[in-house]
Amino acid sequence: MKPNPPKLITNLLSLVHCNVLFKIIYRNNSPLPKHPLKFDTSGKFKIVQFADIQDGPDTDPRTLELMSRILDKEKPNLVVLTGDNIDGKCKTTADVKKAITNIAGPMEARNIPWAIVFGNHDDEHLMMSKEEMMNFYMTFNYNISQIGFKTGSRIGNYNLLIQGASSQAPEFNIYLLDSGKYCTLGIYDYITCSEICWYKTIAKKLKKQYKKVIPAIMFFHIPLQEFHTAYKTGYVDGLRLEHEGASLINTGMFHAIVNTGDVKGIFVGHDHSNTYTAILDGVLLGYAGNTGYATYGNPKLQRGARVFEINESNPSVINTHMIFSGDVGLN
Numbered sequence: 001m002k003p004n005p006p007k008l009i010t011n012l013l014s015l016v017h018c019n020v021l022f023k024i025i026y027r028n029n030s031p032l033p034k035h036p037l038k039f040d041t042s043g044k045f046k047i048v049q050f051a052d053i054q055d056g057p058d059t060d061p062r063t064l065e066l067m068s069r070i071l072d073k074e075k076p077n078l079v080v081l082t083g084d085n086i087d088g089k090c091k092t093t094a095d096v097k098k099a100i101t102n103i104a105g106p107m108e109a110r111n112i113p114w115a116i117v118f119g120n121h122d123d124e125h126l127m128m129s130k131e132e133m134m135n136f137y138m139t140f141n142y143n144i145s146q147i148g149f150k151t152g153s154r155i156g157n158y159n160l161l162i163q164g165a166s167s168q169a170p171e172f173n174i175y176l177l178d179s180g181k182y183c184t185l186g187i188y189d190y191i192t193c194s195e196i197c198w199y200k201t202i203a204k205k206l207k208k209q210y211k212k213v214i215p216a217i218m219f220f221h222i223p224l225q226e227f228h229t230a231y232k233t234g235y236v237d238g239l240r241l242e243h244e245g246a247s248l249i250n251t252g253m254f255h256a257i258v259n260t261g262d263v264k265g266i267f268v269g270h271d272h273s274n275t276y277t278a279i280l281d282g283v284l285l286g287y288a289g290n291t292g293y294a295t296y297g298n299p300k301l302q303r304g305a306r307v308f309e310i311n312e313s314n315p316s317v318i319n320t321h322m323i324f325s326g327d328v329g330l331n
């Protein structure tokens with residue numbers, strides 16, 4: 001059994017946070033994205049998720065080649081990097097900027113909008129803060145990340161709306177969150193109560209503004225405990241070659257998602273050797289394996305990425321599959 005804080009305490013904390021934060025979040029409008037995201041003329045919107053590139057200033061060229069080939073094959077409308085994008089191999093500020101510039105290359109060269117969240121390794125170099133790095137990411141022409149909602153050390157909680165092919169009204173939504181690092185020595189972090197409140201506030205605001213529930217997908221780095229529950233009880237596709245590295249603390253994010261009803265899929269990185277998707281309470285939970293050659297991976301599993309295809313005619317259904325290095329002629 002995993003030791004969770006008593007439900008009453010987490011509920012109370014959530015309530016206090018929400019009441020305080022609701023007014024601030026509700027008033028803050030997200031900036032307009034540099035590149036508005038739209039379903040294409042055939043009503044499709046494709047996302048590629050690259051997980052755990054986790055490299056330094058001398059990015060493994062195999063990683064960049066893999067990213068490039070996947071983008072050429074899939075031609076996505078958006079790329080999401082779900083954290084541990086770089087790591088402690090960066091020893092100077094220049095190293096950090098070089099590492100980020102390297103991984104920006106495949107998207108920037110192809111004019112593909114891309115967005116990031118942070119993982120537990122992104123600032124372990126101590127050379128730049130996450131806010132400084134986010135500001136650097138945002139200088140790239142096609143990067144549409146946002147500082148978004150900041151709380152404590154968390155930064156880059158934001159959402160991106162996808163407009164209909166023939167309208168400016170949003171038909172799909174993408175939440176991106178910072179799932180933190182370690183809550184105490186050796187124990188992975190959790191989505192904070194403030195972030196849960198932020199999510200619920202955005203969902204409520206969108207529902208009020210557009211008079212409907214906008215189906216959404218959510219990306220962050222560290223899996224929720226419910227991934228393991230889903231694996232044990234739900235329909236499973238793909239591989240589980242390592243234990244879910246979730247936090248020991250459950251703050252109720254999954255519960256909030258199920259109650260809110262807009263998020264149809266939650267996708268993470270962190271556990272490089274997992275590629276499975278599983279369903280729990282109608283929500284698809286899944287991994288994207290890993291993209292980086294310079295970090296650990298199970299020899300049974302090729303490097304790769306996850307592809308999502310959302311149809312405007314039925315945006316509540318998350319169509320997704322893995323693409324591996326072998327699919328694009330690489331080892």
Ligand SMILES: [Zn+2]
Pocket residue numbers: 084119120121221269270271
């Ligand atoms: Zn990680």
